[in-house]
Amino acid sequence: MANGAQRSEWTRAVRGFHAGARSDFGSCSFAVVVASSVNGAGGAVPTVLLLCSQGVPNSVIESGERARVQPETTEASRLVETAIQEGLLATLFGRCRVEYEGRAASTLKEGERLVVLKPDGTALVHSDEGQKPVNWQPPGCTHEVQTDGDSLVVRSRRETPEEVLLVEFESVDHVAIFDVTDDHDLSLTGTEEDLRDRILEDPSILEPGFEPRATERQTPAGAVDIYGVDGDGNAVVVELKRRRVGPDAVSQLNRYVESLERDLHAETTVRGFLVAPSVTERASRLLGERGLEFVSLAPSPDT
Amino acid sequence: MANGAQRSEWTRAVRGFHAGARSDFGSCSFAVVVASSVNGAGGAVPTVLLLCSQGVPNSVIESGERARVQPETTEASRLVETAIQEGLLATLFGRCRVEYEGRAASTLKEGERLVVLKPDGTALVHSDEGQKPVNWQPPGCTHEVQTDGDSLVVRSRRETPEEVLLVEFESVDHVAIFDVTDDHDLSLTGTEEDLRDRILEDPSILEPGFEPRATERQTPAGAVDIYGVDGDGNAVVVELKRRRVGPDAVSQLNRYVESLERDLHAETTVRGFLVAPSVTERASRLLGERGLEFVSLAPSPDT
């Protein structure tokens, strides 16, 4: 065991490097950091330190030494608790059982999963398959962690609606907590907004003579993506979809058209345009039955 | 440094315990395992080992020893490569830049994120906020990792449609790989199917005299949730929703009703029922306009 002076020095080194991701493998809670010291030639030498808390937190153990550790989930629990308190992101991996009750209710028997707890109150339970978490809790939840020394339990709760997620680990193989800073937002192209801009920039793509008058025009049935008039002065309703459309999009357009027909009185003709890269067979038939029109156009010129 | 015999013994201990989650913090790649040895009193004593690969993989370093490590992403890359090859789940945390191109296209500037690579080809990029990953790749993708010794790059690609996700780490703070086994499926209640079963069990909840004849009955407009007849012999179309419904659900029901009216010839009356816990104002008005009916019912009796 290092003496007090040595330990203090290392601790400083850790802080200096901000490398302090704390972790927990199996029943040993520890932090591994890479500090640099200066060798005889004056060059920086990376040095690995293993800080292991064995009962007394943050005690320093020199590597290679065999140390007794508490074979419990206490340390794991402490790490996650720290993450929750200090607004850090936590990941846990281990064998667990999951229960959820709220808008629906679910049970998931024992299995190995990755659990992610975000500082915004999000909880994710990921199995080895699928993009969607097998269980989750949306942002805004309050996380809790507790242990009876045997199992470790993560509870995530929210109100409105009342929902509870419970993850009970029978063993925790890994815990890590991270201080996350992510300042930038995603920049996305190829959206419906891009499609809208294409038409507003050159309305004749829809049809020669088309003149947009408003976007998001309100009707009793909802907001119309683009509202305008054609060359003959007829009202035009345009519904935009960034991808191939099915019957639902046709119905949506139809709602707007019918709503406007009532609004604008009988004498005005309201034409309905569905604009999308392509349309399914059934949707195409529906368009025909409703007297609606289709224009093939994608959000990006090349696709 | 331990001698050959000692190292061999430890390696055996590792395998015996299957505690071998390998990890990488900062620039030091290592594996921490907890083995048990027998003390003088005959009791099992948990022992922590730090296996650190410094250039030569899997070399064993005794704790407390200061070891040079390669301050590069090479080891991290090697770990992820192992995960990809052997069908393990990998998590990475660090400062990265993300680009995506496929159905749409996106760019995400430098920031700290958690990346999860699943053995089924799923890739997830999670920031500190939100339930949804900021970027992702669906199951079925092929992951690749490479490094030029400076940055570490994860590439995930699929075809049909052609989509590429690129995550470029300028620094990797943490890597861990896990052998995941999850045998059990989620058991979920409170679904639309539960709502359907409630009605099939006691059709009079919908309306006294109602007799279900078919579920998922096909029409030119799609499959009807429940099809049947009322006490007067009129055709009944039931659309089920597990939660509060909006205009889209009304349109959906309307499509089925109109489709069946054509199918069954003019003399048959087709009634349309929307069954859900509740309905929005606008949807309620739409129901009225269409001559459709609403029945308040939830998937679970108590809600």
Place this chain on the structure above:
DNA sequence: CGTGCCAGGTGCCTT
């Protein structure tokens, strides 16, 4: 906060 609607929706199932 509820309503309405887009989303790189995802997932499941059927043709």
Place this chain on the structure above:
DNA sequence: AAGGCACTTGGCACG
């Protein structure tokens, strides 16, 4: 593979 649809949909923008 494409179509149709449910989903603890999630997320955003607006009243």
